[in-house]
């Protein structure tokens with residue numbers, strides 16, 4: 124993991140101090156609410172329905188146990204003893220007092236954390252594949268480049284007052300686990316024929332009111348040019364992005380209006396001035412970033428032996444076997460596995476964790492995973508480096524805190540934004556809808572039979588719950604003051620990303636689970652052997668689903 | 675006389691900003707900063723007059739001034755709202771692309787919390803609208819170092835600390 128040097132620490136400390144001063148000036152009436160707004164947003168502080176919300180950055184979803192314990196401690200001392208892991212891989216506290224925030228930032232700084240640029244019209248916390256560095260299908264570890272981008276984008280003097288927020292996602296694996304195609308910029312690590320690393324650059328993806336799949340504007344950007352090229356993209360956007368209408372201010376609107384080719388030309392014209400300039404990455408700088416993400420001291424294990432012991436354990440315990448199948452993933456290193464802790468247990472808001480749960484996860488990380496934890500944009504936590512022989516113990520401990528529901532990648536592993544229970548922008552509640560669906564579909568065999576399925580819920584058009592790219596998407600809408608839900612089908616977030624198609628008129632909250640049931644039944648009736656939901660949808664289209672649901 | 679922050683000190687501002695050109699009485703005497711459009715129309719007359727700077731609105735990139743950068747002593751960049759960040763790019767491109775050496779002045783609604791970033795983007799003068807510009811000076815020192823390259827520190831962090 125990256126470790127701060129003295130200078131990183133100094134900057135984060137100075138940021139906390141700066142915010143302390145700004146909060147004091149605001150409380151003393153020297154800063155107007157309008158002036159204070161972007162300043163607090165750039166420190167992750169929102170105003171929600173009932174209270175402030177503080178969004179703490181988890182850079183590219185990577186945490187250590189000390190940091191997670193601190194988050195638990197902060198949530199207990201300054202909040203109601205829980206936090207929410209968001210689809211941006213961050214942690215949100217729902218009830219901090221404004222007066223406490225400077226102190227919270229100082230506490231965070233003491234463990235190399237902060238809330239910098241987790242909100243506001245600036246370059247946000249960079250997100251990444253949560254399996255970076257450990258996935259069996261990895262081409263190259265995304266984390267060193269994420270750290271390079273983190274440093275470059277933090278306090279970038281030119282891009283702190285952009286037309287709108289700006290999100291960068293990085294992925295270095297065959298499977299896209301970072302939803303690169305629906306970010307303002309997607310950075311995909313690729314290797315060329317000579318085996319050199321570079322980046323495929325996508326721009327203009329995004330969800331929200333106008334969902335768009337990103338366009339490739341550079342097929343292969345040699346790695347040393349990463350920052351100068353990003354800077355050119357941002358500069359074009361900063362100057363030409365619309366500022367007259369908040370809903371048309373994202374880069375996706377600019378790219379669509381200009382066309383990707385014209386946009387690329389602008390970027391290239393700007394890049395002429397920046398290319399090979401001081402921001403060009405040196406081999407030393409890349410090696411330095413990579414030095415923080417070396418393999419931990421893995422034990423050398425014989426995978427065949429480890430696997431056969433594991434299979435025996437699985438044979439003896441069906442519940443463990445299920446968890447093993449669904450909540451662990453293939454690891455690069457022989458004899459090891461990646462564990463996904465499910466924060467999707469019926470009765471708890473998706474992505475929420477209590478202080479006690481966070482502490483247990485921190486302990487598990489120390490004991491079994493070199494002290495490291497990841498957060499995923501699917502709102503789960505990950506122990507990236509577990510020996511197969513420890514899986515049983517991890518499962519038992521995870522079961523004890525309710526983090527072992529064997530549903531990863533399946534129907535009840537729902538992505539769900541905080542919605543109307545917390546969020547002031549919501550049209551409708553989303554957490555109770557997730558819960559109603561989880562309650563209705565409580566038969567694991569049925570869920571497994573459905574196969575891979577992403578069900579995503581957002582409480583409004585802002586799409587924090589990524590509903591457009593759920594195989595099934597649910598969107599809260601306002602119908603004459605009442606909360607209704609629009610359903611879309613066929614979205615997907617991988618490299619073959621697609622946006623969901625709207626099924627038809629929306630439904631009331633009570634009807635949603637039975638509508639989902641009809642959708643699923645249509646799939647089960649129509650699927651051909653082994654076809655996943657998305658496959659069937661792409662083959663037969665939306666009509667059969669419509670007919671059944673609105674019959 | 676109005677105050678100006680110049681090179682981190684509060685001084686008297688002897689430049690007069692003409693948001694609009696007075697239709698009747700014509701140009702006032704003394705040092706004046708005129709709108710870009712007026713400059714482009716009246717360039718020769720203004721060059722002959724001397725003591726003229728130009729201000730850019732937030733949707734005007736500095737490119738049309740390229741031929742005049744040797745002669746213009748002041749270029750002002752307007753912030754109609756402090757959240758309109760286009761001027762940050764203009765400051766930087768003036769210095770970096772065009773090598774402009776004169777004064778780059780921020781005018782309009784920017785706030786002291788932006789002084790650090792503005793100065794990193796090549797601004798060296800600030801017509802800040804505040805009762806107490808002396809107090810605002812502290813904001814230049816919000817941070818003692820920076821990650822990304824800027825006009826003040828053209829060598830990015832990774833070339834200084836991460837090698």
Ligand code: SF4
Nearest residue numbers: 540546549582583587
């Ligand atoms: S999608 Fe809407 S309701 Fe949900 S968290 Fe985002 S802004 Fe709030």
